[in-house]
Amino acid sequence: MADAMARTLADEDADGDVDGGLDRGALVTFTARHTTGALGGLGSVGLDIRPLRGGLQAATVAHVRVRRAGAARPADSTEFVVKHVRSDGATREAAVYEALAGLDGPPLTPRLLHVQRRGGGCDLYLEYVRPWRRWPWGDTTLAGRTLEELARLHAALATVGHAPGADWDYEVELRESAATTLEALETVTAKGEWASFRPAVPEMRRVVAALPAVRRRLLEAPSPGLEPGPIHGDVHPGNVVVARRGGCLRLVLLDWGRVRRGSPLEDVSSWLQSLGLWEPEAARRHDTLLRRYLYARALPDRLDRDLRDGYWFAGACNALAGTLRYHLAVADGWRSPGPRARADAARAARAYLRVVHRADACWRR
Ligand SMILES: Nc1ncnc2c1ncn2[C@@H]1O[C@H](COP(=O)(O)OP(=O)(O)OP(=O)(O)O)[C@@H](O)[C@H]1O
Ligand SMILES: [Mg+2]
Structure with a gap:
């Protein structure tokens, strides 16, 4: 048959x-x-x-x-x-x-x-997971639920025998990507159009130079309860589907090609930073959402200095892993985007440069 x-x-x-x-x-x-x-x-x-x-x-x-x-x-x-x-x-x-x-x-x-x-x-x-809505993230409750699901995921993957992604030497790839991102920023800011990004160059140089030590601090001396383990590695609104089944909403994570060992804060920061680009309310309620993750992991929901440092280090690592380079390239005209896409990319690049700025400030403190 x-x-x-x-x-x-x-x-x-x-x-x-x-x-x-x-x-x-x-x-x-x-x-x-x-x-x-x-x-x-x-x-x-x-x-x-x-x-x-x-x-x-x-x-x-x-x-x-x-x-x-x-x-x-x-x-x-x-x-x-x-x-x-x-x-x-x-x-x-x-x-x-x-x-x-x-x-x-x-x-x-x-x-x-x-x-x-x-x-x-x-x-x-x-x-095929049919999306309930094309863009459901105007409701910050769902942004919070995504963090709860990330907490469930991190707890579950921590107990898996042969951890998926454990054999990927991500650290080498990240260092290469960070060096290329710095070069891209230097090239772009040599042009008058991007002069406003120039103050970010010395900050990024410092973070890239310190990257191995920053990674050690994130992975070897993390905030208690946030030890490294398998993480999704690419959490953003395009990789989360909200589906509806029998009156209940179910959140599903897609696109697991970047699953690897890392800090759970890398997933948390990836989600909050990428969502905050498009949802001002999620950006405004950033700390409340971050606490939601900690609560779901049964951790104290105090955002103390170690936790904040780890969060910004994780965010800078994400930015340097390719995201920032991509937005800089599109803002600068790569693949001839329309004016709206260029403006969005410039806004995203500025936001990720702010993350690097914060990581630099935490590192130098
Ligand atoms: N199982 C699925 N059910 C419903 N939609 C899906 C599914 N898998 C993928 N998609 C849709 O296809 C898009 C691309 O898939 P996916 O993210 O896996 O590929 P990708 O090429 O690795 O993406 P990118 O590099 O853009 O993150 C998703 O953003 C989602 O909209
Ligand atoms: Mg995807």
């Missing part, structure tokens, strides 16, 4: 403008296996393949819906996501879905349906 359906599917043309990263044959085989029950084994079916936004890390992420020929609407159970990942991130990402599959409470990840390894990377077939 699966073979027969695979042949039918193979004859269909997929819609949508998905680039060549997908292995169409494997997709068809998976679809045939995955949908035999859901479609009642009926004959002619087709695939609607729509690219999903994102794609900085993954070569291709697509939403696939399987429809019976002639049916107006596809059934929910016959949709999924296929994500092709080229690099080492593929193995890391697959490992985390497996590690978290048995987690108590609502699942924190989409269900992993299948992994197809090929070349240096793999195709991940994932449950």
